[in-house]
Amino acid sequence: MMHLEASIEQADATTLIITLTGAMTLGMKLREVESKINQVAGDGIHKLVLDLAGVEYADSAGLGLLMLLHGKMKTRGGQLRLVAPDKQLRDLFKLTCTDTILTIDPDRAAALAG
DSSP, X not given: OOOOXXXXXXXXXXXXXXXXXXXXXXXXXXXXXXXXXXXXXXXXXXXXXXXXXXXXXXOHHHHHHHHHHHHHHHHTTOEEEEEOOOHHHHHHHHHTTGGGTSEEESSHHHHHHO
């Protein structure tokens, strides 16, 4: 299983795209990625696009991070959009009923347009 990595790009003044690859599992890497996202996603950011196409696995801690980010963005009137989660992640969202809360897009273009 690959270590979790995050690359961050600014799409425009209020939009960040974060590409995650590897496994979103409990541990130091997840915590590092969370603090990296918190550093860059300041008050001026209103749309956070998480590209999950490269995420091969997530456990409850990974799901917890997604829900935490969703709550943070919602609190400030912004939005979190998840892009291209694989079948395992979509099944996890369905199983935990978080698919009714999280916004899931098939690709980046849809997420940026949404």
